[in-house]
Amino acid sequence: MYKAFYSLKRNPFEITPDPSFLFPTNRHNEALAALYYGVRRHKGFVVLTGEVGTGKTVLLHYVLQLFKQSKDVAYAYIFNGRLSPVEFLQYLASDLGLPAGSKNKGELLLQIAQYVIGRSQRGLTTALVVDEAHHLSAEILEEIRLLSNLETPQEKLLQILLVGQPELDEKLDSVSLRQLKQRIALRSHLLPLTSDETKGYVERRLQLAGCPYPSVLFPPETIAAVYQHSQGLPRLINTVCENALIAAYARQMRSVSPDIIDDIATDFRLGIQTPALESRNSDEVDARKAAQTLLQLYAQLQAEQKRDEDVKTRVRLRVAE
Ligand SMILES: Nc1ncnc2c1ncn2[C@@H]1O[C@H](COP(=O)(O)OP(=O)(O)OP(=O)(O)O)[C@@H](O)[C@H]1O
Ligand SMILES: [Mg+2]
Numbered sequence: 001m002y003k004a005f006y007s008l009k010r011n012p013f014e015i016t017p018d019p020s021f022l023f024p025t026n027r028h029n030e031a032l033a034a035l036y037y038g039v040r041r042h043k044g045f046v047v048l049t050g051e052v053g054t055g056k057t058v059l060l061h062y063v064l065q066l067f068k069q070s071k072d073v074a075y076a077y078i079f080n081g082r083l084s085p086v087e088f089l090q091y092l093a094s095d096l097g098l099p100a101g102s103k104n105k106g107e108l109l110l111q112i113a114q115y116v117i118g119r120s121q122r123g124l125t126t127a128l129v130v131d132e133a134h135h136l137s138a139e140i141l142e143e144i145r146l147l148s149n150l151e152t153p154q155e156k157l158l159q160i161l162l163v164g165q166p167e168l169d170e171k172l173d174s175v176s177l178r179q180l181k182q183r184i185a186l187r188s189h190l191l192p193l194t195s196d197e198t199k200g201y202v203e204r205r206l207q208l209a210g211c212p213y214p215s216v217l218f219p220p221e222t223i224a225a226v227y228q229h230s231q232g233l234p235r236l237i238n239t240v241c242e243n244a245l246i247a248a249y250a251r252q253m254r255s256v257s258p259d260i261i262d263d264i265a266t267d268f269r270l271g272i273q274t275p276a277l278e279s280r281n282s283d284e285v286d287a288r289k290a291a292q293t294l295l296q297l298y299a300q301l302q303a304e305q306k307r308d309e310d311v312k313t314r315v316r317l318r319v320a321e
Contacts, residue, residue: 006217012241031188034186039127040073064077078091222261
């Protein structure tokens, strides 16, 4: 509704993971390279983790687009980790275009193995891509480990990308999965954006949506308020900016002012701690449940921001060395 008023060709802040909007921060680039080259160079296992809404799925969609164009990579894309082991293998087989019908686990495994080996003999690549991998059960992770046994002395035959929230790291750290953990060739972790990246991110989205003057519509002080309230989490940035555009349009303002951002942050109750999150450190289960809502998500950011700062300090130290 505000598009014509602001001369926009499309909505700049959709929360769908549309790869055409990808803003390549250093971290996102590194993660992209790990996912892409991990598959291309037949590294076997690649793991990408990141807090809720940091851009894991959008990166994955970007990489899958590249694979689709390349023709020599076939992949199965699984984003529902809450399956039984047989359902998982059935899904995997049918996404690779194999008949999965009423087969049992052994038959499914054999069929998948034959398919992967056959492709490898023809110089083709096969990948298993799992988003939301933090939901995978230990049983399915064990099936995946068995599939990763398909190898020659030189290389892995099935490339496996596991993408998920930080709980995935915790799962992979567990004693029962240490065999799988040892096979991970590449690992990346996404963090929220810095304030400079937030500015670049908002401006790029506006540009891609056809905005003629991004810095008029979202002046620097407004973007500073967006960063303050979103703490650099892309999904939250989108939510705040989308609502800001609606509010500014309702007031027929040509430029979004910082107080509009403050109002939206108040409406969304950003920055307000919930009792569940206050006890986050002492109760992992509460934190996991809490991470599922927008409000609770924001409270997690304080921990993330600190980690970000730690990383920056480490990078600074390394640069100074
Ligand atoms: N680097 C980026 N460039 C452009 N858009 C991004 C970027 N990172 C995140 N986004 C946008 O932020 C929103 C959330 O991203 P995405 O769904 O990929 O997060 P996620 O890490 O997969 O979250 P979840 O853990 O909830 O699955 C999407 O609208 C996505 O397009
Ligand atoms: Mg996702």
